[in-house]
Amino acid sequence: MSLRLPDLSACFEGVIPSIIATASADGMPNVSYLSHVVRVDEEHVALSNQFFAKTAANVRANPAVTLILVDGFTGEQFLLDISFVRSVDSGELFERIARDLRATSAQVGMSEVMRLRSADIFRVRGIEQVPSPVEAGPGAASRPPVSLPALARAVAELGRQAGAGEVIDALLASVRQVLGYGHALVLLRDTRTGALVTTGSTGYARSGLGSEIADGEGMIGTAAASGRPVKVSDMSRLRRFGGAIGPDPEEAENLTRTVAFPALPGAMSQIAVPMCTRGAVTGVLFVESAQRLAFREEDEAALCILAGQAAAALGCSEREADPASPAPVSSVPSAADPARGAIRVVHHGYDDSIFIDGTYIVKGVAGMLLQLMAGWHVNEGRSEFTNRELRLVAGARMPEVKDNLESRLLLLRRRLEEKQAGLRIVRTGRGRIRLEVDGPLELAEGSE
Amino acid sequence: MRIDDDLIDFFGQPLMCIIAAADSAGRPAAGRGIGFELLGDRETIDVIFSGWQWPEIARGIEETGRMAATFVSPSDYVSFQLKGMARMRATLDADLVRSEAFMAAATAELAGLGVAPHMILPWLTARGACVARLAVSEIYVQTPGPLAGMRAGTAPQ
Structure with a gap:
């Protein structure tokens, strides 16, 4: 039986x-x-040719080329008889190759060196397997295929969730249950800064909630900027993404107001899948594994389906979070524990960062929201608030907040829980939240 | 082209080797080397490869007498390509000893970089070992980066 390009899918992972x-x-x-x-289609391949002028010159003088591809699972080798067709330096195919190259090279500090100038397209005339002195090892086919019924159930489950927190938790659960990956993050875009902020996390020793990736930075930023998945299938020779983490992340947080990105020691495969709704990227689903080549084409497709459904559900949760009824004028303050001392909440105006009893909690929009609620709580004796009033007041200072209030509140809620800050935000109904405090609040403005 | 002292040092470390020839119709053949020996004149290198895995290499050399061999250090990607006229010569026991040492060093180096042993086994075999004697006329830097494609080595005195 003659070999075809689709039979060689494990050769196109860029591993060997x-x-x-x-x-x-x-x-x-x-x-x-x-x-x-x-692999361009069933008959063509594209080669990045960013360094070797001699190769580029040769294929234009003599279009006959021989290629050896290596199966990333088994090490089996294949000889391809190919002919040069044309070169591309712009367009969708060029961008796809350039994106893959950028994502990989950015992690080894070679993003400038590895800049793609052009890609050459070749027609495949024949494929032969190279004789091997050993029996082939375990291949990609040894893993069971993605279960479509399980995927359908997960998609339906995502659609049933009303709140942003529930949507993110359901997405992370589906990554574990449908695809079997134990380490995943959901990052949502902060529309004010453009950064992607970790808002959901599963499997890590430290959650990394609140950690940020700049738009366009590394795999996650590239996936967000391009709207396309970005994958690395063998990290063995690559520097671990986000690897520069200090010895004491908790202490570093208080000094830098920056949460360290969570790390899976020994990660070998990573994938960043954009969460798109109505053509806009609102976040990124990031998954990693200690296995090489953990993300097959079908895994990537399943992650794209789940991420898309989650993005749509999150969009709905933002639109539906405002109740029709007006904001309550007053409400009963939640009971503080008289035995507990005052909880000192310090707000720093220049970046809206909040420290509670000396511990960094959050900054940006989420910090401003906590400052607002804490102020209303102390000055007006209120503990219950609506999304609508928060959107009105916060939106006057930061117009972008109207599009992602729910996700900022979710980040704030989770950071307060994680840090056991003595303050909690509890959802009490559609678009309604309550601020619970364990002691009297003492508000202060930080000196810069 | 003379293989200078810097290149001699380079050839002293664990390396991988890929090779190419072309037939009389100009169609290139590709394969992997499994060992080498630098000859005393510093202008000639014997390259060992499996004729069982890569029969088109020997055929191309016999037809056109031209060959290219690229050696790469897997740990840092430093690479050099040697080109020139080549001829096939008989395989000796010493070639098999050299190829075994080359394959063992390459396998250990790759394994140390995280490549699973079962992946490496299909690439390196001495079955049907052949030897091409390459008279080096061109040497190029092939390390990824701005120096790629520059000439290396020194012109003969």
Whole structure:
């Protein structure tokens, strides 16, 4: 049976370098490693050719080329007889190759060196398997396929969730239950700064809630900026993304007002899937695994379906979070524990960061929201608030808040819980929340 | 082209080797080397490969007498390509000893970098070992980066 390109899917993961042999017009051969081979369709491959001018010149003088591809699971080798068709330096296909290359090289500090200039398209004329001295090891087919009924159930479950927190928890649960991955993060876009903020987390020793990735930075930022999934299938020779974490992340948080990105020691595969709704990227689902080549084409497709459904559900939760009824004028303050001392809440105006009893909690929109509620609680004796009033008051200072109030409140709620800050935010109904305190609040403005 | 002292040092470490030839129709063949020996004139290198895995390499060398071999240090990607006229010569016992040492060093180096042993086994075999004697006329830096494609080595005196 003759081999076809779709049979070689495990060769296109960029795990083991490919080999390209060309010959000049006068017949002198040239051989080099190649970082990326992309399957374009059933008959064509694209090669990134960012360094080797001789290879590029040869294929234009003599279009006959031989390629060796290596199966990323088994090590099996395949000889491809290919012919140069054309070069592309713009367009969708070029962007796809460039994106893959950027995502990989950014992690080894070579983003400038590895900048793609053009990609060459080749027609595949024949494929042969290279004889091997050993029996092939376990291949991609040894894992069970993604269960479509389980995926359908997870999608339905996501659609049933009303609040942002429930949507994120259901998404993380589906990643574990449907696909079997134990480490995942949900990052939502802060529309004010453009950064992606960790708002949900599963499997990590430290949750990393509140950690941020700048738009366009690394795999996650690239996925958000491009609206396309970005995947690395073998981290063994790559520096761990977000790896520069200090010895005491808790102490560092208080000094830098920056939460360290959570780390899976020994991660070998990572994927960042954009969460898109109505054409806009509102967040990123990030999953990692200690297994090489953990994300097959079908896993990636399933993650895209789940991320898309979650983005739509989160959009609904933002739109539906405002109750029709007006904001309550007053409410009964929640009971503080008289035995507990005052809880000191310090707000820093320049970045809206909040420290409670000396511990960094949150900054930005979420910090401003806590400052508002704490102020109303102390000055007006109120503990219950509506999204609508928060949106009105906070929106006057930060117009962007109207689009992601729910996600900022969720981040705030989870950070307060995680830090056991003596304050809690509890949802009491659609678009309604209550601030619960364990002691009297003492508010202060931080000196910069 | 003379293989200078810097290149001699480079050839002293664990390496991987990929090779190419071209037939009389200009179609290139690709394969992997499994060992080498630098000859005393510093202008010639014997490259060992499996004729069982890569029969088109030997055929291309016999047809056109041209060959390219790229050596890479897996730990830092430092790479050099050697090109020139080549001819096939008989395989000796010493070639098999060299190839075993080369394959063992390469396997250990790759394993140390996290490549699973079952992945490496299909790439390196001495079955049907052949030897091409390459008279080096061109040497190029092939390390990824701005120096890629520059000439290396020194012109013969």
